[in-house]
Amino acid sequence: xxxxxSCVKIQKEWDIVGARQLGRELAKEIGFGTVDQARIATAISxxxxxxxxxxxxxxxxxxxIQVPEHKAGLCLIAEDEGPGISDISQVxxxxxxxxxxLGAGLPGVKRLMDEFEIxxxxxxxxxxxxxxWLR
Amino acid sequence: MRIPxxxxxxxxxxxxxxxxDDQTAIQFQEDxxxxxxxxxxxxxxxxxxxxxxxxxxxxxxxxxxxxxxxLMGAKVVLTGIQPAVAITLIDLGINMQxxxxxxxxxxxxxxxxxxxxx
Numbered sequence: 001x002x003x004x005x006s007c008v009k010i011q012k013e014w015d016i017v018g019a020r021q022l023g024r025e026l027a028k029e030i031g032f033g034t035v036d037q038a039r040i041a042t043a044i045s046x047x048x049x050x051x052x053x054x055x056x057x058x059x060x061x062x063x064x065i066q067v068p069e070h071k072a073g074l075c076l077i078a079e080d081e082g083p084g085i086s087d088i089s090q091v092x093x094x095x096x097x098x099x100x101x102l103g104a105g106l107p108g109v110k111r112l113m114d115e116f117e118i119x120x121x122x123x124x125x126x127x128x129x130x131x132x133w134l135r
Numbered sequence: 136m137r138i139p140x141x142x143x144x145x146x147x148x149x150x151x152x153x154x155x156d157d158q159t160a161i162q163f164q165e166d167x168x169x170x171x172x173x174x175x176x177x178x179x180x181x182x183x184x185x186x187x188x189x190x191x192x193x194x195x196x197x198x199x200x201x202x203x204x205x206l207m208g209a210k211v212v213l214t215g216i217q218p219a220v221a222i223t224l225i226d227l228g229i230n231m232q233x234x235x236x237x238x239x240x241x242x243x244x245x246x247x248x249x250x251x252x253x
Contacts, residue, residue, distance in 0.1 A: 017156045020188060038188055038219035039226060045190035046227075049157075094228050105191055108227035 005064050008048075010080075011057045016048040019060050023076070026062055030072055031134055039112040040074060040132050046105045047078035047128060055082020055125065065131065073114075073133040081125040088118060138163045140170045146247060147171065147209075148240070150182040155189075160196040167200055171209045178247035179204055182240050184215030194229045201234050210250060212236065214243035 005026070008019040023044040027037045044060060051058035058080025065073040085091050094107050106128075110116040115131040136159045141148045147170055153159065167179065181197070183189075189197070201211045212235045216224075224231065235250075237243040 013157050017154055020190075021154070024187075035219040035222050038217075038223045041188045042190050042223045042227065045188065045192075049190070049192060108191060108229075111226045111228070112223060 005062045007059055007061045009057065009059050010048050010051045013052060016045055016052060019048040020044040023060075023062065023074075026064065027074055027132075030064060030074055032074070032132070036132060036135075040076075043109045043112040043130065043132075044076060046109050047076065047130075050105055050126075051078060051080045051082070055080035058082065058125075071133055073131050075129065075131045076113075078128045078130075079125065080127075084122040084124055084126055085118075085120040086122050088120060136162075137166065140166060142170075142174050142176065145174075145176050146178040146180065146244070147174065147176045148180050148182070150185070150240075152185045155186065155193050157192055160193055164196055164200045164203070168203055168207065171204055171207055177209055178251050179209055179211040180214055180237075180240060180243040180247065181211060182214045182243070183220070184217070184239070186220065187217065189216075189220050189224060191227055191229060194224060194227070194231065198231055198234055210235070210247060212243040212246050215239050 006022060008015060008022055010019060020041040024037050024041040027040045032040065048060055058078065061077040063075040065075050090096050091106050109130060113130040113132050117129045120126040136153060138149060138151055138159065171179065197213065204211045214237045216236060235246065237246045
């Protein structure tokens with residue numbers, strides 16, 4: 001069961017901070033420990049920065065997942081209408097960067113979270129859906 | 136926002152207490168290098184006790200400032216990295232192996248004393 005929750009628009013650099021702060025608050029509310037809160041906040045920071053750097057604007061949506069008597073988690077959806085990614089396998093490689101960064105972004109997000117899906121179309125945009133489950 | 140840089144003898148001390156956004160981090164990089172130049176400091180401790188998140192960008196800025204300060208002749212020690220931050224850095228694939236670290240500010244100063252022999 002998914003409950004639509006919140007959304008942060010990424011338009012300026014400071015929105016990266018706002019997005020990860022909200023993510024940390026939600027993670028805390030759901031009951032994640034401090035390490036997972038930091039993992040989630042860091043993943044959001046990477047996703048939001050990618051939007052800001054490559055697409056200029058986009059949004060991050062947060063959904064709290066509650067499966068009754070089963071498990072809970074936080075789902076993040078990062079969506080933009082930016083240039084898209086022409087070679088996904090390349091951006092998922094550690095150390096690949098076009099921005100002069102460390103190239104840790106997307107492969108890092110995948111390791112920080114539990115589930116990770118990416119859909120991208122050149123000149124149409126990118127949508128990344130990633131989930132962290134409460135253990 | 137500017138991060139305050141304190142001078143203590145021939146060291147500079149910085150305690151990062153704010154949420155680091157990209158602009159603040161870049162500004163800090165420039166401010167620290169200027170301050171090293173102006174004060175002719177030989178050692179720097181950057182305390183990260185209050186920092187709850189270091190993403191790949193902030194990690195790059197911090198790693199770079201250590202290298203840049205080294206080029207100028209000042210040794211930088213990062214101190215107080217929280218457990219959750221250490222874990223997420225490794226998850227991200229950032230190992231910061233060449234960056235000198237210490238448990239806390241006190242240990243950081245001891246490390247500088249030992250290495251610089253002041």
